[in-house]
Amino acid sequence: MMIVTRFAPSPTGYLHVGGLRTALYSYLYARKNKGKFLLRIEDTDLKRNSKEATIAIKEAFKWCGLEHDGEVTYQSERFDIYKQYIKKLLDEGKAYKCYMSKDELDALRAKQEARKERPKYDNRYRNFTGTPPSGIEPVIRIKAPESGEIVIHDGIKGEVKFQVNDILDDFIIARSDGTPTYNFVVVIDDALMGVTHVIRGDDHLSNTPKQIVLYEALGFKMPEFFHVAMINGEDGSKLSKRHGATDVMEYKQMGYLPEALLNFLIRLGWSHGDDEIFSMDDMLKYFDPYAINKSASTYNKSKLEWLNAHYIKTMPFERLAKEMLYFGVDFKAHKKGELLLDILRERSKTLVELKDSANAILNRPTQYEQKAVDKFITPTSLDILENFAKILTLDLDAKAYEVLTNEFLNKNNLKLKDLAQTLRISLVGSSVSPSIFEVLEVLGSNEIKTRIANALNVLKV
Numbered sequence: 440m441m442i443v444t445r446f447a448p449s450p451t452g453y454l455h456v457g458g459l460r461t462a463l464y465s466y467l468y469a470r471k472n473k474g475k476f477l478l479r480i481e482d483t484d485l486k487r488n489s490k491e492a493t494i495a496i497k498e499a500f501k502w503c504g505l506e507h508d509g510e511v512t513y514q515s516e517r518f519d520i521y522k523q524y525i526k527k528l529l530d531e532g533k534a535y536k537c538y539m540s541k542d543e544l545d546a547l548r549a550k551q552e553a554r555k556e557r558p559k560y561d562n563r564y565r566n567f568t569g570t571p572p573s574g575i576e577p578v579i580r581i582k583a584p585e586s587g588e589i590v591i592h593d594g595i596k597g598e599v600k601f602q603v604n605d606i607l608d609d610f611i612i613a614r615s616d617g618t619p620t621y622n623f624v625v626v627i628d629d630a631l632m633g634v635t636h637v638i639r640g641d642d643h644l645s646n647t648p649k650q651i652v653l654y655e656a657l658g659f660k661m662p663e664f665f666h667v668a669m670i671n672g673e674d675g676s677k678l679s680k681r682h683g684a685t686d687v688m689e690y691k692q693m694g695y696l697p698e699a700l701l702n703f704l705i706r707l708g709w710s711h712g713d714d715e716i717f718s719m720d721d722m723l724k725y726f727d728p729y730a731i732n733k734s735a736s737t738y739n740k741s742k743l744e745w746l747n748a749h750y751i752k753t754m755p756f757e758r759l760a761k762e763m764l765y766f767g768v769d770f771k772a773h774k775k776g777e778l779l780l781d782i783l784r785e786r787s788k789t790l791v792e793l794k795d796s797a798n799a800i801l802n803r804p805t806q807y808e809q810k811a812v813d814k815f816i817t818p819t820s821l822d823i824l825e826n827f828a829k830i831l832t833l834d835l836d837a838k839a840y841e842v843l844t845n846e847f848l849n850k851n852n853l854k855l856k857d858l859a860q861t862l863r864i865s866l867v868g869s870s871v872s873p874s875i876f877e878v879l880e881v882l883g884s885n886e887i888k889t890r891i892a893n894a895l896n897v898l899k900v
């Protein structure tokens with residue numbers, strides 16, 4: 440059997456990280472089984488935004504390297520199909536027209552509430568054969584079971600049983616204007632798209648018994664369901680903007696690598712021994728939807744940062760340099776770009792931090808941090824700096840700059856601390872930078888001399 444999974448977002452205009460996680464699970468399961476991963480936009484209500492929303496989802500998929508198969512399915516384009524199946528159920532007597540008015544429905548509900556009963560349709564038109572009341576456009580209701588239980592064989596949660604009496608009634612499948620309802624279209628689409636495994640958030644678990652009723656009425660083969668527990672914020676409440684970004688593309692802006700985000704998301708809800716690092720190949724090899732955790736997971740920002748730092752440290756130069764173009768830093772254009780990136784990547788948790796530390800070295804300082812100046816700059820330290828500049832004639836590597844500097848210090852009876860911070864301030868504008876000798880190598884003697892001259896101009900009084 441070919442495995443077919445799908446991701447079925449509502450068109451909210453962006454891809455939610457929680458959605459990306461279930462999309463990833465669906466993607467992995469399809470890909471590892473050489474199956475299909477389909478994309479369906481559930482836009483029966485929000486049709487207006489569906490094209491933009493699809494573009495946003497595709498953009499996020501592209502950034503993460505997920506790709507769906509075939510054409511995108513839009514529910515808003517499928518009303519004719521839904522109508523056919525409504526008609527079929529009516530013709531077969533599995534669904535019926537209900538002419539209850541809003542007032543009647545309100546009155547029924549009020550009575551049930553007064554008796555502390557669950558509000559529930561009372562089947563009054565289920566076997567109706569009389570003349571329908573005039574002036575009422577009927578809704579279409581499905582003939583649902585009236586008793587017994589409905590069992591979901593969930594790939595994650597195991598058997599989940601629902602008592603029909605507690606949760607079901609003859610629910611509406613088409614409104615009085617003819618439009619089909621949510622659970623109905625989901626079932627039609629999943630069945631017609633040939634979906635074999637539905638992996639979705641467990642906020643949909645309560646829809647599933649209704650969907651099972653519909654599968655049975657329609658005679659469609661039931662897919663296997665996997666209801667994935669939610670992601671909570673660190674305070675235990677449902678993940679929201681308060682806990683961290685929810686839009687996938689915001690992670691790009693914040694300087695996260697897609698590898699890190701996917702690795703982070705797969706581990707939120709699934710594990711493989713004690714392993715933490717999963718490349719796409721590892722994910723494809725090890726991911727198993729039956730091993731998804733039953734309980735909710737907790738969003739943990741420091742874990743994401745840790746993973747991101749790992750991928751920044753280990754990524755090949757070419758690829759990381761390419762990622763950095765997005766942040767306006769061209770490491771390849773600089774003759775010491777690879778060295779600079781190697782120095783900085785060790786200490787960067789995000790590409791934004793990497794950008795800032797690269798710019799701090801690549802851009803000539805336009806000002807000098809006052810606190811550092813007050814602490815380290817003296818007329819003597821500036822004299823030492825001026826003399827040091829005079830011996831810089833050749834471009835050297837870090838080691839050779841170190842030797843040269845030591846010779847200079849010995850000859851003048853000085854210690855490194857008599858020069859280092861003043862030199863650093865002159866080069867990068869502050870007293871923090873990676874190893875000063877590596878900075879010297881990255882800049883080269885001409886640039887060093889220019890920066891020292893500029894600093895002496897500004898700082899010498």
Ligand code: GLU
Pocket residue numbers: 447448449481625638639640643
């Ligand atoms: N459209 C639903 C959502 O965005 C998903 C429905 C499903 O996966 O069955 O939550």
